[in-house]
Amino acid sequence: MKRAWTLVRRRMVSSIPVLLIVVVGTFLLLEMASGDAVDAYLVSLGGGDAGLAQSLRESYGLDRSALARLWLYVSALARLDLGVSVAFNRPILDIILERLPNTLWLMGSATVLAFTLGTLLGIVAGAKPGGAADRALSVGSLALYAIPSFWLGLVLSLVFAVQLRWFPTAGIETIASGKTGLARALDIARHLVLPVAALGMIYLALFLRMMRAGMAEVWRQDFVLAARAKGLARRRIVLRHVARNALLPLVTMLGLQAATMLGGSVVIESVFAIPGFGRLAYEAVAARDAPLLMGIIVVSAVLVIVVNLLVDLAYAWLDPRVGAGEASS
């Protein structure tokens, strides 16, 4: 337990400079992009005169220097105030909290799908490296990994939503249906099937290949030979000895994938019209809404840090050696 707390504390301290770098970096990148929030807004009006642009800039504080705006933002952030979105004209925290659950559902389900199915298939493939099942799965997963996720999303939607009509084409739930409780949960689940499949399939391939490669390596180790010599059942060797030892790197991968999956969800959320975090980020860039984009990135960074912390904790639990050295140093 003490080990875990030390880990948490160390991670919290080290995440502050990370967040600061993320905030300043994002701000500078947006500052370098040509055009500001007022430009983006006026085009949606079909133009406006110079006086209108000027008064809008003043009301958003865009007439101040970049440094002054950065300072204002960072000091507000230190008070946990994310500010007000220029494009949506609403508090950023509200917007983010509205969208975050959708993305978490999408990412969480896709991760579970990719991890469990990927690992299971990886075990099947790794049970007998070079066997028929291994060859088929390897080729299949390579093909899957090579497919861009948006294309997979479109094809899934075309086949299962437009042609077969098994699932809805888009959205997070049936619009204005008035459903509540279990009916609503089932409705959301039905809407999530295709996007989760599109997002999860790509990562599934990754986990499958990692598991298979790890197992292939473990097969060559001496203790496997010993287990065989003991006369253990093959099934037992595969599951208890080989697969278990190959599993550890996958947990690391899980943490790393959290960040990539956030990026991948931008595309999937657009294709399936899910009002999530990724799509919000895209909208924020298009509207040059600096405070909103920074809010999104800060929250994403926190999310990734938390996921990695959880992964570290899981690691510590799986492998007693992890964290022990750090705690005493």
Place this chain on the structure above:
Amino acid sequence: MSSFQISRRGLLQGAASIALLSALPGAVHAQEAPQGGRLVVAADSEPRNLNPAIVASNAVFFISSKVIEPLAEAALDGEGALAPRLATSWEGAEDGLSVTFKLREGVTWHDGKPFTSADVAFSAMEVWKPLQNLGRIVFANLEGVDTPDDLTAVFRFSTPTPIQMIRNALPVVTSVLPKHLYEGTDIASNPANNAPVGTGPFKFAEHRPGEYYRLTRNDAYWGEGQPKLDEIIFRILPDRAAAASALEADEIQLAAFSQVPLVDLERISKVPGLKVVTEGYEALTYQLVVEINHRNKILADLKVRQAIAHAIDRDFVVATVFLGFAAPATGPVPQNAPEFYNPDVPEYAYDVDKANALLDEAGYPRGADGNRFQLRLLPAPFFSETRQFGDYLRQALADVGIDVTIVANDTPAHLKAVYADHDFDITVGSPVFRGDPAISTTILVQSGIADGVFFSNQGGYANAELDAIIAEAAETVDTEARTALYNDFQRIVAGDLPLINVAEWGFTTVASARVANVGNNPRWAVSNWADTGLLP
């Protein structure tokens, strides 16, 4: 696919023949739609401000025009091609210093309060004139609004203001707001801007950000037997392919403003139960224009501009970039503005030899590499068609020895480069014709406009003769004399080429065959949909 003709006249003939066939004299092809039903419509954006009195743009009107009504709406026939809405009649004084509106009786706001002339006076003086993007131009000289009784509003102007312009502007700039909800508040940040209260056939019910807007039937609407639908839902579908799939799966029944891309129309028009409608955008014409930076010495030479105009094959552009869903342009006023359109202007037939000769004459012979000079082209990123035309233009100008480099930006960066920094040689723009040259078009060529004003003359072009005509037309009250001035305007623009008009296009609607009365007025997509219905 039916052939596409972008002209109001053509449409009128079509409507007339249908009327004859069904032996209903005078009736525009109105279908009898049953009561009830929920129409789900694709929307690709969520405007941050839904108030059309402040933001007169198509994205806002698309949703809010069903809730908040203007004084009059565009029509295929009727006086001045207008259909009365909150006003029943309008009359300009001989001297152009006042316009008198008679207002509709017995109209109530969605919260039950009566609609009166005080609402109109408040909207005009406190919102349209000071705050609205287009009202700032149209009502610049509005001095005050008198309300002798509850159903009369008299607009007083400080200088003669043409009734023709006011009439043409009515559908777009006169969305009336309820005074009792806005008076004494900060109008720009009033919560009703995002949950509008109006007099229209539908009430605003809810907005789920990122998901949908929901409008419900206004049972107290003044139109007899209207509206037909119980509910309209605007479902946010940012991905264009998603809109097409949702239509095919019958999850939505309508996608307007070409949300189904042109390349998909051929396929989708063959899907049973769906129809492609090109009518309903006649008063929402977009123009494909090559804008020119006249600060560049090469481009300041008329012969060079003429050469560029001759190098563009307009028919090819219409057929290839727009897949036929457009018409070649001859000048700054589109053909489906028959009130103003002047066909008698200098034309530039596609002629590569002539373009080459003009460039030789201008003193720019081909160099050793075959090129005469270089230009930087910034195609506007607003439509896939503006970008595609940019690619075409690069090739077309290469044929006459002009080496073009394309600079691709996203929207805010493009606007800044062109309108604030003037950092371009030529751009591809897409201005909208808004019913009257004084509202949308003269600003594209007039001199003396402040830097940074979007969709205006930022190319440094100045022509004293043209400026004089624009100024005179702005104060010419007599409709015929004013129209004549704009005929001259078109002739001069087409002759001196401050910009080059290439094509003009409207949009397409894809709808379920069950949706009745689609596209039956020239601003259909942004009109009130009171007669739109769902057949069983």
